[in-house]
Amino acid sequence: MKLPNTGGNSKLVCLITTIEIDIANCLKKGLEEKNDNIVLFQTRLLRNTVLTQGRVLRKTGIFIREGFKPLNLEVFMSIKRKMTDEVSSVWTRNGVIFFRNAQEQVTRVDFEDYQTWLDLPWPQRPAK
Known part of the structure; x- marks a missing residue:
């Protein structure tokens, strides 16, 4: 998973390859350089692994959360x-x-x- 200005997998404890991502979309938010990314993983196990690292990622400026209805x-x-x-x-x-x-x-x-x-x-x- 390559996130803008983050160095990709370098901040994650687990390594994510492109084959483990089902869909990834970038949502542009106005004229700012920051964009939101939506990622749908192939497995729930990988998704949960990434979600549990939310606090570690937050310290690096990456905010992660589950999708909501x-x-x-x-x-x-x-x-x-x-x-x-x-x-x-x-x-x-x-x-x-x-x-x-x-x-x-x-x-x-x-x-x-x-x-x-x-x-x-x-x-x-x-x-x-």
Whole structure:
């Protein structure tokens, strides 16, 4: 996997060859030099291996995350933005959303809890 300005596999613990990538697309974001890349791997095992290295890659300026369906993205962002005083971090693994609260307890967000998060009000933006 060759990522722009990263040196390719040099930052990954595992070596990824082009035969292990099913589809790779670059999404252009405006006039900036930074682009998002979407990669679909041949195996879930390789995808999970790369996802588990997210913290290592983040230190090098590469941010990696799972793809979201629209409902999951809305719930993810609701958890991340609506209760910032009670939720310290939010992440996903295999399509399941987790969060860590202020007491450092990890909670799995079940589908039955989605509506609760969606019904919370969005925080007010400060006036400019």
